[in-house]
Amino acid sequence: MKALVLSGGSGTRLRPLTHTSPKQLVPVANKPVLYYVLEDIARAGITEVGIVVGDTAFEIHEAVGDGSKFGLHVTYLPQEKPLGLAHAVLIARDFLGDNDFVMYLGDSFVVDGIGGLLDEFRADRADARILLTRVPDPSVFGVAEVADDGRILGLEEKPARPKSNMAAVGVYLFTPVVHQAVRAIEPSRRGELEITHAIQWLIDTRHDVRSTVVHGYWKDTGDALGMLEANRFVLESVEPRSEGTVDADSEVVGRVRIEAGAQIRGSRVVGPAVIGCNTVISGSYIGPYTSIAENCQVQDTEIEYSIVLRDAHLDGVSRVKASLIGRNASVTPAPRNPASNRLILGDHSEVQISS
Known part of the structure; x- marks a missing residue:
């Protein structure tokens, strides 16, 4: 089995921090989020990792190197534009070959790790298995309809009217059949090849797609609140x-x-x-x-x-x-006389000032 880690994207929700550094390298408890992902993959016994990189490829390469410090062998896979998760699978075809693989978003934070997920995948040999969790606002995620036995009945990307509160958390397991799916779908309205559409293609063509629900801690670290919450959780065990x-x-x-x-x-x-x-x-x-x-x-x-x-x-x-x-x-403090606030802020900054 191989791993595909997605570390492209522009990190718009973490601007202005991500104007100068990839969101995957923002630290939680003084360690980049991406390091937690790579350590999790290594603990699961996977050694061959492809990292999909975009405009911040240099920074990712400088931080990760050849992967040896994590016990991994890393191959970098350039993606010219962030054209969707399914597009990342498309460009990784030669690296992945005919191997099963785990696709892991580089800013996802799964504290309990993926070891149990891999065990389930190997035991039942489903065509795909998706990690899900219950969220209060599913409309900003890929949302799954799930049968009582854990099979996925349908999957929608950021639906206006979600059919459940079960959201995909950024970890997916696939057999090579997914390569047929990513070639079969068309770009979405936002111009991306959505992995949710590829999974729906698998469902529509009667492939076996199953789910595992996260019962431990998971956090999307793509925004400031997510970063602070992940930091809080990790520090609990420092x-x-x-x-x-x-x-x-x-x-x-x-x-x-x-x-x-x-x-x-x-x-x-x-x-x-x-x-x-x-x-x-x-x-x-x-x-x-x-x-x-x-x-x-x-x-x-x-x-x-x-x-x-x-x-x-x-x-x-x-x-x-x-x-x-x-x-x-x-x-630093503002001058007291005259009372004023002096701000030099980059794009997409956010400031709250006490009155």
Whole structure:
């Protein structure tokens, strides 16, 4: 069996962070989301991985390399434009050959992993098996109609009137018959070859399509809320460790990982939290569910339930919560006299200011 990991796309829901970096490389607990996907694939015993890449191919290649650090052999598959998940299968035909394969979206976060899903697939030899979960707003996902025995009766992409609350979570298992399906379908109204249409073709041609329901944690990390929630979940199990320095005027409470070279000075850090290497925390409060990446400076600031990316600088900020702060970002107080707020924001930014 092989794996096909999708790491193209423009990451519009995470802009402006994704103007300068792929969404799959935004960190959860200071580790890129894509790394969790690749580690999951390796744990499942798969070693041959094709990564579909687009405009951010260089950044993905730089982060993953040849895959050896994950115990994988990685082949990069360029996709000129993000023309749909089924199009990714189409361009991966030579890499996949006649092997069964798992298709895994590079920004999906399946904490329980795909090992059990693969066991079910190998046991029943269905033509396709889809990972599903119940969601409150299925209209933004591919939505499945499921029979009592778990067989898929129908699948629609982002329907205006969903027939169920069962959504595809971005992990699919296929036999080689799917190659017939992706060649048989036409582009959707948005100009993409939809994997939901390919699966519906399999259903219509009487192939065996089954489902597995996620009972553990799953999160779509394609937007800010999803990133923060995934970060919160991973930090719940962080192992406390200190490879940096904590001075006598500081207090560290709970599960906190302080990475090499980090310094905590006159501050209080309440876990679960992660402080990246060579980051300096001074005169500050770092609250629960916060990840601060490497080489950051945090001074006279209160922050919690947030993700701070590398080389960011926060100084004199009274309260930051539920925030994503990008690379090399600077957050400082506004002048008191005259009272004003000075903003330099990129496209698709979002700011909330206390009145």
